[in-house]
Amino acid sequence: MWKKMKTWLDVRIGLNDFVRTKIVDYRIPKNINIFYTLGFLAVIAYAVQAFTGIVLLIYYIPHPDHAFKSVQDIMAKVPYGWLFRQMHVVGSNLMITVAILHMITVFLMGNYKRPRELTWLGGGISLLLTIIFGFSGYLLPWTQLSYWATTVVTSMPTAFPVIGDSIALILRGGDQVTEVTLSRFFALHVAILPPIFLTFMGIHLLLINRIGISATPFGMVDEEKRPLTEYKRKTHPDGYPYYPVFFQKQMYMMMAYFAVMFFIVTFLPNLFFPEEANLPADPFKTPPHIRPAWYLLAPYQLLKLIPNKFFGITIQMILLTIFLAWPFLDTYQEKNVLKRPILRGVFIFLLVMWVVLLFWGRNP
Amino acid sequence: MRYLILALAMLFALPSTGTAGYREDFEKEFMTKTWAGEQVEENLCISCHASDKMKPEFKETVDAWKESWHAQNNISCENCHGGDPKDAEFAMSPQHGFVGVPQYKDVPEFCGKCHIGILSHFLESGHGKALKASRKAPNCVTCHGSHNIQKASIDIINEQQCTKCHSYERAKIMKVALFLIEKRIAQLEQNLQTLKQEGIYPEADEKSLFSTQAEFRTLFHTVDVNLIRSRTDEFTSKLDVIDRDIQATYRDLRFRKNFSAFLMLAFSGMGVIIFLLSTTKRD
Numbered sequence: 001m002w003k004k005m006k007t008w009l010d011v012r013i014g015l016n017d018f019v020r021t022k023i024v025d026y027r028i029p030k031n032i033n034i035f036y037t038l039g040f041l042a043v044i045a046y047a048v049q050a051f052t053g054i055v056l057l058i059y060y061i062p063h064p065d066h067a068f069k070s071v072q073d074i075m076a077k078v079p080y081g082w083l084f085r086q087m088h089v090v091g092s093n094l095m096i097t098v099a100i101l102h103m104i105t106v107f108l109m110g111n112y113k114r115p116r117e118l119t120w121l122g123g124g125i126s127l128l129l130t131i132i133f134g135f136s137g138y139l140l141p142w143t144q145l146s147y148w149a150t151t152v153v154t155s156m157p158t159a160f161p162v163i164g165d166s167i168a169l170i171l172r173g174g175d176q177v178t179e180v181t182l183s184r185f186f187a188l189h190v191a192i193l194p195p196i197f198l199t200f201m202g203i204h205l206l207l208i209n210r211i212g213i214s215a216t217p218f219g220m221v222d223e224e225k226r227p228l229t230e231y232k233r234k235t236h237p238d239g240y241p242y243y244p245v246f247f248q249k250q251m252y253m254m255m256a257y258f259a260v261m262f263f264i265v266t267f268l269p270n271l272f273f274p275e276e277a278n279l280p281a282d283p284f285k286t287p288p289h290i291r292p293a294w295y296l297l298a299p300y301q302l303l304k305l306i307p308n309k310f311f312g313i314t315i316q317m318i319l320l321t322i323f324l325a326w327p328f329l330d331t332y333q334e335k336n337v338l339k340r341p342i343l344r345g346v347f348i349f350l351l352v353m354w355v356v357l358l359f360w361g362r363n364p
Numbered sequence: 365m366r367y368l369i370l371a372l373a374m375l376f377a378l379p380s381t382g383t384a385g386y387r388e389d390f391e392k393e394f395m396t397k398t399w400a401g402e403q404v405e406e407n408l409c410i411s412c413h414a415s416d417k418m419k420p421e422f423k424e425t426v427d428a429w430k431e432s433w434h435a436q437n438n439i440s441c442e443n444c445h446g447g448d449p450k451d452a453e454f455a456m457s458p459q460h461g462f463v464g465v466p467q468y469k470d471v472p473e474f475c476g477k478c479h480i481g482i483l484s485h486f487l488e489s490g491h492g493k494a495l496k497a498s499r500k501a502p503n504c505v506t507c508h509g510s511h512n513i514q515k516a517s518i519d520i521i522n523e524q525q526c527t528k529c530h531s532y533e534r535a536k537i538m539k540v541a542l543f544l545i546e547k548r549i550a551q552l553e554q555n556l557q558t559l560k561q562e563g564i565y566p567e568a569d570e571k572s573l574f575s576t577q578a579e580f581r582t583l584f585h586t587v588d589v590n591l592i593r594s595r596t597d598e599f600t601s602k603l604d605v606i607d608r609d610i611q612a613t614y615r616d617l618r619f620r621k622n623f624s625a626f627l628m629l630a631f632s633g634m635g636v637i638i639f640l641l642s643t644t645k646r647d
Contacts, residue, residue, distance in 0.1 A: 068565075072565045072567070075563065075564065075565075076564065076613075082620055083620070083623070083624070086624070244642070245642075248638055248641065248642040249642070251638050252635055252638045252639050252642065255631045255632070255634045255635030255638060256631075256635050258627070258628075258631040259628055259631040259632040259635060262624045262625070262627040262628035262631060263628050265624040265627075265628075266621055266624040266625045266628055269562070269563060269620075269621075270561065270562070270563055273563045275560070275561070277563075278560050278561075278563055278564070278565050279565075280565075284438070285438075
C-alpha cells in the first residue's frame with residue numbers, strides 16, 4: 001500500500017528525484033555548526049505564531065469594548081485557550097530573539113558577503129517585519145500595558161519634522177490611540193503583514209536555494225574569493241549529507257526551542273505579563289512607568305537621550321540603512337571576523353550599546 | 365554603490381545637525397510631559413485650588429484628595445460638591461448643582477447621594493437619631509474623615525475613636541461580631557490579587573465580593589449587633605461561593621502548570637533522544 005502510494009506520487013511529481021536531490025544527495029559543508037539551524041528555527045517559530053494566531057483569531061474580537069474581555073475569555077473559558085495565547089505571546093518574543101541571533105551569527109561568519117547580498121537584505125527586511133508584527137500585535141489585547149506602550153511607540157515618529165505628525169496620525173487614525181488604531185493594527189497584524197512577510201521569507205529561502213549554503217570561514221578555504229562573473233551554485237561535494245546529519249541538528253534545535261518555550265510558560269508565566277497586562281486599557285489613567293516592548297527599548301531610550309529628536313531619529317535611520325546595506329558597503333574579501341579586529345570591535349561596541357540601552361530603557 | 369549609500373546618509377545627516385534645537389518646545393513636551401496620546405481631563409476645581417493664589421487650607425484639600433480612595437476610583441470634586449469643573453463661569457454655580465461645603469447635620473445626605481444603602485441604615489441607627497437631635501452626635505466625617513478618605517476597614521472601630529463620644533464596650537462587641545466576615549473578605553481580596561498577578565482577571569468574583577462587602581458594611585451602620593449576628597450565616601454562604609470559584613481557578617492554574625511542564629519535559633526528552641541518536645550515527 002505504502003509502496004503503491006510512493007509510486008503513484010513519484011510518477012506524477014518526481015518524488016524520488018526530489019528526495020534524492022534535495023535531501024539524500026544534498027551536501028552541507030563539513031564545518032557547519034549549530035548556529036546554521038537558527039534560520040530554520042525562525043521558520044518554525046513563524047509557523048508556531050501563524051498556527052496559534054489562527055486559533056486566537058477564532059475567539060478574539062477587535063473592538064475596545066470587547067477586545068480585553070475576549071482575551072480574558074480565551075485565557076479562562078476557551079479549552080486550552082491559555083496554552084495557545086501563552087505560546088503566541090512567548091513565541092513572538094522567542095521568534096524575534098531567534099531572528100536577531102540568526103542575523104548576528106550570519107554577520108559573524110561573514111555569510112552576508114557576495115554573492116549573498118540580497119539574501120542578507122531579505123533577511124534584514126524580514127527581521128524588521130517581525131518587529132512590526134510584534135508591535136502591531138502588542139495593542140490587540142487592549143490592556144493598560146498594550147495601550148500605553150502603543151501610545152509611546154506611535155509618539156516616536158513625531159520626532160520627524162514636517163511628516164512626523166502625519167506618520168503618527170496615519171498609525172493611530174487620530175490624535176490618540178482609539179478603536180480606529182485597534183482596527184488598523186488588527187488589519188496590519190492578521191492581513192497585511194503575513195503575505196508581505198511570507199513573500200520576503202520565500203525570496204530569502206529561494207535565494208539560499210539558488211546560491212547554495214555557505215561554509216563557515218573558520219578552518220576552511222573560502223572559495224568565494226573567485227571573481228564573480230557568472231552564476232554558479234555553491235555546492236559541497238565532499239561535505240556531509242543533509243539527511244541525517246544536519247536534519248538531526250535542526251530537529252534537536254527545534255525540540256530545544258519548544259522546551260525553552262514551555263519552560264517559560266511553566267516557570268515564568270508572567271515574564272511577558274506584568275501587572276498592567278492584566279488590566280483593561282484606560283485612556284484616562286497613565287501607568288507610572290510606561291515603556292515599549294523590550295525589542296523597541298533601545299531605539300526608544302536612544303530617542304530619549306539625544307537632545308534633538310530629529311537628530312535622534314536620523315541616527316537611527318542611518319544605522320538601519322547601514323545594517324540593511326552592509327553587504328554592499330563591506331566589500332572586503334576576508335570573511336573571518338577574527339581576522340578583522342576593527343570590524344569585530346565596532347560590532348561588539350554596537351552590541352554592548354544595544355544591550356545597555358535596552359536595560360537603561362527598562363528603568364523608569 | 366557604497367558611495368551612493370554613504371552620500372545619501374550624509375545628505376540625511378547634515379540637515380539633522382543643522383536643525384538641531386529647532387523644536388525646543390516639542391523636545392520639552394517629549395521628555396517631560398506625559399506622552400502625546402494621553403487624554404487629560406481638565407478639572408478647574410483642582411487647577412484653581414492647587415494654585416498659589418489659594419489659601420493654604422484650601423490647597424491642602426487637593427493634596428488630601430489625591431491620596432484618597434475616592435481619587436483612586438476616579439471620584440472627583442464635582443461628584444460630591446456639584447458644579448461644572450469644565451466651565452470657569454459655572455464651576456461654582458448653584459444652577460449647575462454646586463453645593464459647596466455641607467452643614468454638619470447635612471453630611472449624611474451629602475455622602476448618601478452615592479452611599480444610598482448606608483444612609484438609610486445610618487439614619488435609623490443610634491448615631492443617626494442622635495445626629496437629628498444634637499450637633500454633638502457623629503456624622504460620616506467623624507469616623508471616615510473628609511477629603512483624605514481611605515478605604516474603610518474594621519480598624520476604624522477603635523478605642524481612641526469611639527471613646528470620643530461614649531465607652532468602648534459596645535463598640536468592641538460590634539467589632540468582634542464583624543471580625544470573622546471582615547477577615548474572610550480580606551483573605552478573599554488577597555486571593556483575588558494573587559490571581560491577578562498570575563494573569564487572571566477575576567472580574568465576576570471581584571464584583572461579587574465588592575457587592576457582598578458593601579452590603580455587609582451597610583449593615584454595620586445600623587450599629588445593631590444582634591442584626592449582624594443574625595445575618596452572618598447569610599454573608600458566609602455568599603463568601604463561600606466566591607471562595608469556591610477562586611479555589612477552582614487555583615486548581616486550573618495548577619493544571620496549566622503541570623500540563624506545560626509535561627510538554628517541556630516531552631520536548632526536552634525528544635531533544636535528548638535526537639542528540640543521542642546523532643552521536644551514535646557519527647560514531
